[in-house]
Amino acid sequence: MLNELVIHNLVIVEHARLCPGAGLTVVSGETGAGKSLLLDALEMISGERVQGAIAGPWADAATVTAVFQPDHQRCVRIEAACSVPASDDTYILRRKISKTGRSQSWINDTPVTLATLRAAADHLLEIHSQHEPLRLSDPAVQMELLDQFGGTTPIATAYLAAHRLVGELGRALAELDGGSRESVKELDYATFQLREIEALQPRRGEFAELEARHSLLTSADQWRSLADEVVQTLTEDERSSAASLARFARRLAEAPDPRLVDAARACQQALEAVRDASAWCADASERLHADPGEIGRIEARMNAYHELRRKHGDGDDQLFAAWDAIVLRLKDLSSIGERRSKTAGDLAAATAERASIGKSLAKKRTDQFAKLSKSVHGHLSDLSMPKAKLSLTEEELSEPGPLGSVHQEFLVRTNPGMPEGKLRDIASGGESARIALALAEALAEQDRMPVLVFDEVDSGVGGRLGAVIGAKLAHLARDRTVLAVTHTPQLAAAAERQYLVRKQQGDKETRVAVCEISGAERLREISEMLGGGRAALDQAKALLAGTAR
Missing domain, CATH: 3.40.50.300 (P-loop containing nucleotide triphosphate hydrolases)
Incomplete structure (x- = not known):
């Protein structure tokens, strides 16, 4: 209230x-x-x-x-x-x-x-104004009230849910179809990216190993020359470090001073270290040979790494994350056909379900309208519109809407011989209000x-x-x-x-x-509405007394 x-x-x-x-x-x-x-x-x-x-x-x-x-x-x-x-x-x-x-x-x-x-x-609130279209002129409101009157609201709710599902599935299918051409392009590109990565078969940490090996091979001559110089200096010359240390060790070992004997042992240890260093350098010199073929293979693989890193990010984490993402995207793109087929099937089923519910809803509304119009006619007769007639127009829709698969709308004829028409077009202001009152009376228990x-x-x-x-x-x-x-x-x-x-x-x-x-003031106002005077005052008293009873 x-x-x-x-x-x-x-x-x-x-x-x-x-x-x-x-x-x-x-x-x-x-x-x-x-x-x-x-x-x-x-x-x-x-x-x-x-x-x-x-x-x-x-x-x-x-x-x-x-x-x-x-x-x-x-x-x-x-x-x-x-x-x-x-x-x-x-x-x-x-x-x-x-x-x-x-x-x-x-x-x-x-x-x-x-x-x-x-x-x-x-x-x-609902306003029935002479200067505004009736709320009841709206077919959506009419069907809502008719459903309340006839108890078909659950069917109407089920139909609306089915209609919305058809819309959702239709939009999903259109999106799949509309994006199919772009999806094909994306599928081709993602396939190319995956093949490019899988052709390299990258391994975590490999690029750092390649860099170190490449650095070593490209400077092999320089390091071999140095290794040879070390061998020559430490052990091969007549005055090499090894020869000098050996001589010093022999002579100091014969000294009467314990400290010199200790020095002899130190020289012997140094000699062994020098010989080890010379042997290592000699071995490295044998192995340090710049193989142009190996360098070329390393550089080719490093270039492949550089290209992938340029596209997917610098570093192992970025590259392997991109690899995983491409694999997942390919799975998703490859499933578009399956999803389209399923969506199309779901849409067909939902459309059939909507059609079935819509047909049932339209029939039940037609049946219930006969009862509603009879009740409304009785109220209109009370309101001095005995010849007024309320009817229901029905038109099969080529494309079902949210209210049903059949367009149903109230029509009214206020006088015999006049054409039927929509409520907002046919009835005068006063007639519209009385039709609204008759409908409100008929729907009193349903439309609260x-x-x-x-x-x-x-x-x-x-x-x-x-x-x-x-x-x-x-x-x-x-x-x-x-x-x-x-x-x-x-x-x-x-x-x-x-x-x-x-x-x-x-x-x-x-x-x-x-x-x-209220009281005397209200009595006076109703008397004035009746025209004023003693007779009007008596009539006003009678009207108010009758209402009180």
Whole structure:
């Protein structure tokens, strides 16, 4: 229900506060008094686009705040729609529009986008205005209500899931097909990269070994010459180090001084070391021969390493990581054909499933519509539209949509001999509101919208029909808020609460006042709505007394 509506600085409404609560609340006032501003406020809080300047002269912005208290299940749905949780099963919607046109929105004091505000409001209130298309003109809303009425919501949910799956699989298949040409190119290139690496068969640490071997081979002559010089100097010359050390060792060994004998032993050790060094150098000299063939092979392998490192990164870690990545990518690319085949099969199965569910859904909706139209016709007869007819148009879709594989939409004919048409095109403002009321009555148990707003639902009707409309609105308002803008006293008398809108004009400004009336003040207002005078006052008393009973 709508517990509170607060309007501040909206055009010529400086401040207004309404507390409708559960039941039927009516808003009355003279033509031009400003009743439409209340509808503007409700449309503003519903997230509708606002045309023109709406901020009044008393502040920098127009602000509307609405306090709703829906049932717990609806709170869960609202949270799913707007991602803002309820506070004690209460939702407070607030919107501010500045004089410059800047719009700001909040839900439970959490800043939200206008789209989010609209998503929440869609679950909270429904406005039937003469100047706006009926919400019920939307085929999506019609099918939702028909599903609720006929108990086909689970089938509709299953169909929508199947439809979304078809869309997802179709996009996946298109992506696979669209990327197939590029995938072939990528497959060829990845295959080339893998062959290039596998042709080298790299080994961790090998490049460093090749560098060391290459350095040794390319300087072999230099090192062999040095080794020969060492051998010559240490052991082969007549005055070689070895000869001198041998002579010194023999002579010092004969000395009477122990220290000289120690020196002789040291010379002998040095001699052995020199001979070892000479032998090693001689051996190295024999082996140090620059083999041009080996150098060429080493350089070719090093060049291959350089090329791979240039492409994949300098170092063993980068090269081997690239190798692993190429192998994995090839596996993935090679599986595209398999994935495409599987996706195409899944798409065919999902399409068939959607078609089956869609056919069943369309038939059940057709069957249930017959029951709904019968109920609606009864209510329309009560509302002095006995010749009005509600029908269902059906058209097989070449491409199924989210609502079904068959386009189904309500059509209406308000008068005999006139063509059927869509609700928004055929019915007048008053007729639209009465059709909406008839549908609301027929769907009362299924469509539990917390707040229903009717603008001039009694347009062009007399007192008897006004009373009927009032009774129907009161019936709808048993456990929710129904707000009606009216000029009919019989309807006004049926309400639990009545607000009066008055325009106050001074020399320098005009403002609208909205106040709840009761008792003698309400009696006087209904009397004025009846035309004024003693007879009107007596009739107003009778209307209010009848409603009280």
